[in-house]
Amino acid sequence: MKSLIMILIIVAALCCSVAASPTVDVTKLQYPRLNDIEIPKITRHTLGNGLRLYLVEDHELPLFRMSVRINCGGFMEPADKIGLVAILGQTLRTGGTTTRTGDALDELLESIGGSVETFGGITTCGASVSVLSEHTDLGLEVLSDILQNPVFDPDKIELAKVAHRSGISRRNDQPQQIVSREFAKLIYGAESPYARHTEYATIEAISRDDLVAFHRAWFHPENVQMAIWGDFDPKKLVKQVEKLFGKWPRGSSPVPPLPKVTYKYKQQVYLVDKADLNQAQVIIGHIGGLLTDRDYADRIVMNTIMGVGFGSRMVDAVRSREGLAYSTSSAFGANVDRPGVFTSYAATKSGSTAKAIREMIKVVRSMQTDPPTVDELKTGKDSYLNSFVFQFDTRAEVVNRIMDYDFYGLPNDFLQQVKARVESVTADDIIDAAKRNLKPDSLIIMVVGNPNDFDEPLDSLGLGPVERIDIAIRQAEAHGGSR
């Protein structure tokens, strides 16, 4: 048998002739100078009551857009009423105002092909407006009405609760959803506002009075910033905003600070046993960092080399070399107000779960031991530097970013400072950043999958005993059905 194969190999190797390459040597291409990036001019206004505006004109298309940032969020809700702010965010808009029902708002906005939406998130609440510019006044007026005069119609509160109950009942159906939810709890703690989630009981406990009280306490102009871009006349617009929002009274107390994060590095393997899956979800990681950390720019390059896109170590090893996953990447999360999360992720068939975990840890470890090659460093830096122009190619991203920077007290040119630092990052800086920020011996490893089909039991990885995570949904006394 072997000899037959050898003959086959030799014959095949002889038969094959190769044509001369007709291809272009792209390294020889000369590029013209890039046209200047024109950073759009942003005008700021602050109303007498503290509401802050950020305006940028764009007359290319007849559109008017806003995004509103309201400084309050789910982190402020009590632990037995998780979901309060999310439901507030939905019913602000759907529940209608003192002069228009939610259904009437639906009709009004859909009849002009526009939208005004609101949301309640963990650290901020917000709103958005998108209308043709001919409907600018209407869009503004509806926004003002929703933010200042909501009535929280009980039927729409029930509608939001039904949606939440449905979401709870389905939360274990998509494997990726289990991964992100459960991993956040392992990093921030199950009770942390950054990781905790709704249960039937917490939804049940939320009343209309809670929504009214939360809105009354925190929805005040000094907590509101509005980014506005599109086809408008700034003078007229500011006047209109003054008229609609100028009388909105200030609140009486300052928004509390975000809760601190405490994290203790440890090595631990977790398993979510899901027998109906034939592909395991593997996630490894630990706490990440802050946007304002001294080595933030170094980490961007480090993570690009480690696991962003084709050519990164993670994708080359896990996807291209071993064929273990379609989807694999790493992310070193950073926020301004709380540390992000470092994760590396892959989805692999059950039979290669342990192999994938080993490969992924190996890649993380390599960041501390194998300095980036000349090529890696070049790709890591140049992909950031050469694509920098895409941070400025729409008015929307520019004005929203400035609004965020302003909120956090970051300088306007924060991004340019990061870019300058990326330009000077060296291979040594990458190794230093990896040593400071990555803990390959203290990784949290979580697998969602069917352990009966794994290539090896997880406790044979040599990473300690495996702790099982129970994801069964806590049933409440009464849920389901509209009452």
Added chain:
Amino acid sequence: MKRATCFVPSVFLIGFLLAGQAVGFDFSELENSVKEHTLQNGMKFIVLERHEAPVVSFVIQANVGSVDDPKEYTGLAHMFEHMAFKGTTSIGSRDVNKELRLMAVEDSILMELRSEKRKGRLADSARIAALTEAFEAAREAAYELVEPNAYQEIVRREGAVGINAGTGPDATTYFYSLPSNKLELWMALDSDRFLDPVLREMYKERDVVAEERRMRVENSPSGKVYEELIALAFKAHPYGIRGIGHMSDIQNLTREAALAFFEKHYGPSNLVAAVVGDVKAEEVFRLADQYWNRIPYRPSPERITTVEPPQSGERRMILEDKAQPMYSAAWHIPELTHPDRPALEALVDLLGRGRTSLLYKSLVKEKKIASSVSVFSGAVGEKYPTLLMVTALPTPGHTNLECETEIFAQIEKLKAEPVSQSDLDKIKARARAGFVEGLEGNAGLARQLVTYNNLWGHWREMFRELARINAVTAEDVQRVASTYLTRQNRTVVMMETQGS
């Protein structure tokens, strides 16, 4: 992560809701600033200059999709799309001559292995074991010379964003954006990859695609429902098979088949490119002649001829799963260019778009029996007769059948009485707003231009959508509801929770 694979049903919806005539804005000016140029080899270029920011978006669409997959090779169009990122004779290898010889070895062992395996129960297991071992050795030997992901590394380094591709039933689309001074890089690199592709790493990439199938279909409740629904609705037309292919076919794809597929379907007359951004049209055309015209002309293959026979009775299936209930129903409707489609788009809009739509109002807002309900036209593809699809997620304590009863009741209402003028006006207003929004990004606009060109034969049809939608009457909507949304024409797949 990278590369959307199978078709996302809503993609074509965007196209439909386009229209013109916003007050004070002249769309004909925009239409007139779109320039086109056809190379000698038959490849068409569409260019729109936009000088707001120094960036440019590129889209290449090959007029080939998963409907063109040969029998036993489902998933091949999608597999080739993956292979189009593997480089050329000059990109992706440390020693291409040696590598090509080793790839030939790899192929010949694989063919032996395949034919032995095909004997099924009569196969010689010792021979299979030996061939498998030899194959793996040959695969690793060829891989030794590969510079993995070299193509992506070049474009990323030069500042590309949004590097991706997607294979739909009708077409395969490749796209990314670059700083606009790198126009020539795209011209050189992308013409090379369709002039001189090397399908290296084929048998590693097969495993990657298998994982993609596990992710998108086998471990996703909605993925499972969709796969069953199209399979049940189509017994003849290949729209019944998901573009990712059957698992056993994916694991049997060969480089030989992928290369033959490329030769047949990737001739320049079967490709259209759109370039939108801070470039000069004449410069684009000049470079296109220089680089893309190097690809020799090949005739374009014809459309497939299989016609789905009319359905003569409802088809229905219950899919048992661990997941929560999920409802889906689909009706056969004609392809995009059919004169009934504008009225069907209006119907989809009335039934399922926004909070004032019939289904949202009744199932979600009032009865609260569903947490979400969606309606799509062109739910499979758009080149051939396709499906109109409704999906709903029952709320806890409610069932698929309750949702179904209400969905059918709302459809019967549409058949019984003409829609109001204000509802028709709403559809037209939304179409206008949707059109303007669709013009915002370079990348999205470039994709619309090639997609219209592919489906209608000309990108100008993008600017005719409003006229088509505006011509729809209440009677048209009523008529298409009665014609297409019938019991015999319907296929239903429900996911039910095991043991409940």
